[in-house]
Structure formats: structure tokens, C-alpha cells
Amino acid sequence: MSESGEAKTSAAEVDYEHLAAPEPNGEVSGIWPLTAQRADDGALTIGGVSVAQIASDFGTPVYVIDEVDFRTRAAAWKPAMDEAFADLAGADVYYACKAFASVGVCGWALEEGLRLDACSEGEMRTAFGAGAKGEQIGLHGNNKSRREIEMAIDNGVAHLVVDSLAELAHVADVAHWGDDGGTVAKVVLRVTAGIHAGGHEAISTGHEDQKFGLSIASGAAWEAICETQRNQRLELVGLHSHIGSQIFTPEAFSQAARALLDLRARTAAEFGVVLPEIDFGGGYGVRYTAADPVAPAPADYARALAAAVREHVEASGLAAPRVSIEPGRSIVAPAGVTVYSVGAIKDVPLEGGKSRKYVAVDGGMSDNIRTALYDAAYTAALANRESDAPSAVTRVVGKHCESGDIVVRDVALPEDIAFGDILAVPVTGAYGRSMASNYNMLPRPGVLAVREGKAHWLIYQEEVPDLLSLDADYIGE
Numbered sequence: 001m002s003e004s005g006e007a008k009t010s011a012a013e014v015d016y017e018h019l020a021a022p023e024p025n026g027e028v029s030g031i032w033p034l035t036a037q038r039a040d041d042g043a044l045t046i047g048g049v050s051v052a053q054i055a056s057d058f059g060t061p062v063y064v065i066d067e068v069d070f071r072t073r074a075a076a077w078k079p080a081m082d083e084a085f086a087d088l089a090g091a092d093v094y095y096a097c098k099a100f101a102s103v104g105v106c107g108w109a110l111e112e113g114l115r116l117d118a119c120s121e122g123e124m125r126t127a128f129g130a131g132a133k134g135e136q137i138g139l140h141g142n143n144k145s146r147r148e149i150e151m152a153i154d155n156g157v158a159h160l161v162v163d164s165l166a167e168l169a170h171v172a173d174v175a176h177w178g179d180d181g182g183t184v185a186k187v188v189l190r191v192t193a194g195i196h197a198g199g200h201e202a203i204s205t206g207h208e209d210q211k212f213g214l215s216i217a218s219g220a221a222w223e224a225i226c227e228t229q230r231n232q233r234l235e236l237v238g239l240h241s242h243i244g245s246q247i248f249t250p251e252a253f254s255q256a257a258r259a260l261l262d263l264r265a266r267t268a269a270e271f272g273v274v275l276p277e278i279d280f281g282g283g284y285g286v287r288y289t290a291a292d293p294v295a296p297a298p299a300d301y302a303r304a305l306a307a308a309v310r311e312h313v314e315a316s317g318l319a320a321p322r323v324s325i326e327p328g329r330s331i332v333a334p335a336g337v338t339v340y341s342v343g344a345i346k347d348v349p350l351e352g353g354k355s356r357k358y359v360a361v362d363g364g365m366s367d368n369i370r371t372a373l374y375d376a377a378y379t380a381a382l383a384n385r386e387s388d389a390p391s392a393v394t395r396v397v398g399k400h401c402e403s404g405d406i407v408v409r410d411v412a413l414p415e416d417i418a419f420g421d422i423l424a425v426p427v428t429g430a431y432g433r434s435m436a437s438n439y440n441m442l443p444r445p446g447v448l449a450v451r452e453g454k455a456h457w458l459i460y461q462e463e464v465p466d467l468l469s470l471d472a473d474y475i476g477e
């Protein structure tokens with residue numbers, strides 16, 4: 001798996017076999033969006049639109065999202081879960097907006113039968129902007145503001161996922177404070193079951209020593225359950241766990257399921273309350289490069305979860321819970337590609353008489369922080385043409401004042417790559433734009449949707465004047 005958290009800096013460790021980007025093949029397990037193709041002249045097209053044309057019409061860097069790809073992946077989850085949980089109490093799929101949120105994309109998710117998982121005022125307002133009703137939204141976060149809690153309660157969101165005892169008190173306080181003499185907040189408790197799954201430490205959240213969740217082992221989770229039973233402002237509707245990201249093993253989710261269901265059984269035994277919901281979070285893996293395994297299909301994860309739930313309810317005799325999950329990356333990451341223009345190129349000598357080719361592009365860590373943050377692996381390909389030139393091990397870097405500003409650590413690209421070529425980096429639909437920054441005062445790239453030969457903006461390109469418009473002294477002049 002690519003996100004091991006171990007630096008892959010030495011040339012000896014380079015996985016030469018998987019260095020070249022595979023060609024687009026129209027498959028769900030591919031690296032490129034489903035509609036990506038090479039045209040007869042060798043140029044890359046996505047959604048029937050030439051990537052080189054996008055670059056010249058809209059500029060670079062720019063994110064491109066394949067609407068058909070997004071909808072296909074979103075639409076796969078709902079029936080997979082419905083089918084697996086048909087003999088239980090059914091299932092809901094929440095698209096995790098943090099992976100990438102815009103009104104357009106949230107609208108696609110809703111149209112494909114998904115709900116939306118938001119964790120801030122901005123994400124909630126984007127979801128409302130897409131036409132989501134309160135009951136189609138779940139609110140997350142480990143430090144919700146009063147305003148966010150009020151917005152959630154006033155709009156009747158499905159549930160607030162509460163992360164700590166302090167937050168539970170805060171939510172109860174805000175519910176109490178409502179104008180109409182107070183309301184009851186429907187809460188789900190996020191618990192940590194001690195299960196560690198997925199890639200880099202910063203994205204593995206099921207173990208104990210981290211900021212998220214109420215620990216089952218320490219007793220905090222149980223204390224929170226007891227508090228909800230004492231406090232009339234809180235209605236406990238379920239339990240939640242999110243065990244990490246980039247998880248390729250359905251068994252990890254089954255393990256978390258058993259821990260949550262045990263806690264649910266204890267709540268039933270102690271308080272006579274059978275919690276109606278269980279939420280297993282997100283974290284379903286995607287392939288970033290040819291070196292990554294092919295991820296299990298939604299149906300594989302769904303069946304593993306349903307088997308764990310079925311076994312538990314049969315053994316405990318309790319009514320089945322309604323189950324929800326929150327995939328983000330697995331829906332939007334493969335739908336997105338970042339398009340850059342190639343700028344300065346240099347060969348840097350390495351030990352042993354070798355050299356490494358550095359290709360600088362017109363973006364970098366401000367539009368994709370994942371390589372610097374998690375040592376994530378990506379691949380890249382020429383988008384404006386094909387080349388018969390032999391390939392060279394190349395490092396794609398950005399234009400920021402930081403040596404860690406790497407977009408693709410190692411990739412085989414044609415030796416004749418040149419200034420002005422267009423480079424496409426696939427699988428950047430998740431956590432690219434949503435984690436983008438203005439480092440070095442770079443405007444954040446816009447996001448284009450492509451479909452059936454047409455491109456349109458989902459999020460406009462930021463311009464330098466947008467940044468300066470927030471500079472008090474600049475405006476004051």
C-alpha cells in the first residue's frame with residue numbers, strides 16, 4: 001500500500017515496476033476517471049473534453065471532475081448497502097463532504113440517493129445549497145461551535161455526532177438555550193474501539209492516543225452514554241466509529257462493528273434502550289497508483305458489515321440497528337484529475353553518477369498537500385500528446401518555497417517532456433481542493449465538471465485580486 005508513512009527518498013527503494021501511469025481503461029479499478037481516453041492523436045480526454053483544450057480555455061492548474069465517474073461510484077454504494085441490509089433494518093450512505101464539497105457535487109450525491117455528512121457551517125450550508133433537507137445531513141466535528149450546533153438543531157439534521165464529554169455538555173447547553181424554550185438534540189456518540197486500520201498515522205483514527213472519539217477502553221464512551229440517559233436535552237440515537245482512511249480490508253470494519261454492537265447491547269441491558277442507529281464512518285480505500293491493490297467493491301464492504309451486524313443481533317436477540325456509512329475519498333478521489341502546465345525542468349546529479357529529472361509545474365503543495373503531509377504516492381501522465389521517447393524516472397515538484405513541495409515523488413515520464421507540456425495527475429478528486437491553501441499567495445485552482453463533451457465550473461478559479469481583497473491595508477489604499 002502506498003501510504004505507509006515511510007519516506008521513499010532513496011532511489012534504491014523506488015518501485016520501478018509501477019512507475020509509469022497505466023493508460024485509461026474505462027474500468028472502476030483503473031487509475032483514471034471512467035470516461036478518460038486517449039484520442040487518436042494521443043491527447044487525453046475526460047468526459048469527452050480534451051484536457052489540453054481545458055488547459056488553454058481555462059488555464060492551469062485546474063481540477064477536473066468527471067461527473068459520470070462520481071455518479072457511478074456514488075450510485076454503487078446505495079444499492080450495495082440496501083441489498084446487504086435488506087433483512088436487517090436498512091442502511092443510509094452519507095457522502096463525506098470534507099473530501100470535496102461544492103453545491104454541484106453535493107447535488108449529484110443527493111440525486112444518487114446519498115445523504116451528506118458535514119462537519120462545519122460551510123459544509124452544512126453547501127449541503128443546504130444543494131437542496132438537502134435537514135434529515136439528509138449528519139453533523140460531525142470534534143469542536144463544533146455554538147453557531148454550528150444551533151444551525152444543525154434548527155434545521156433538524158439527522159444527528160449530531162458528538163466527540164467528547166465536553167462537547168456533549170456543550171450540545172446539551174445549546175439545545176437548552178433554543179428560543180422556543182429548548183429542544184432535544186439527537187446525538188450519536190463517536191467512540192474509539194482501539195482498532196487501527198489504514199495508511200499513515202495521521203489518517204488512522206481508530207486507536208486511542210489521538211484527538212478523536214470517546215474511548216471504550218478508558219470508560220469515557222460509557223460515561224457519555226450514561227450522561228445522555230440522565231440529560232433530557234439529549235436523545236441518544238446511536239453510536240459511531242471511524243477507524244481510519246485508505247482501508248482495503250473489510251474485516252477491519254467488522255471488528256469495529258462488533259465493538260460498537262457490544263456497547264449497544266450493554267446500553268440495552270443497563271438502560272433498556274435499544275439504540276436505533278450505528279454508523280461505521282468512512283475510510284474505504286482507493287488506488288492512487290498501479291502499486292496499490294485494487295480496492296474491494298462497495299458490495300464486499302457492505303456484506304462484511306452486514307454479516308457482523310446479523311451475527312450480533314442473532315446472538316443478542318436485540319432488534320437490528322439501521323446502519324450508516326460515510327464514504328468520501330472512494331467516491332470522489334478517482335473522479336478528479338489535476339491539470340498542470342510544465343515549467344522549469346532540471347537534472348539533479350545523484351550518487352553513483354546517476355541523476356534525477358525534476359519537472360516543476362505551476363501548482364504544488366498548495367493544491368495537493370497529501371504528498372508532503374502523508375508521503376502519499378501519485379502518478380502522472382502527459383496529457384497533451386503521447387511520446388515514443390524512452391521514459392525517465394522523474395519527480396514532479398511544485399513552485400513553492402519548500403523542498404518538500406513534491407506533487408509526485410517518482411514517476412516514469414517521457415524523456416522529451418518539455419516546457420509547455422500539459423501534465424495530468426489522477427486520483428486527486430478527494431482532499432486536493434478541499435485541503436488547498438494560498439501558500440505563497442497562490443490563488444487556489446478552480447474545479448471544472450466535465451460531461452458529454454462539455455466543461456463547466458463547479459468552483460471558480462481564485463484570482464490574485466480575490467486574495468488582495470481580504471488584505472485590509474491593500475484595500476485601504
Ligand SMILES: *Cc1c(COP(=O)(O)O)cnc(C)c1O
Nearest residue numbers: 096242245282283326327328329
Ligand atoms: C474523514 C472522514 C470520513 C471520510 O473518510 P474517507 O476516507 O474520505 O472515506 C467519514 N467520516 C468521518 C467521521 C471522517 O472523519
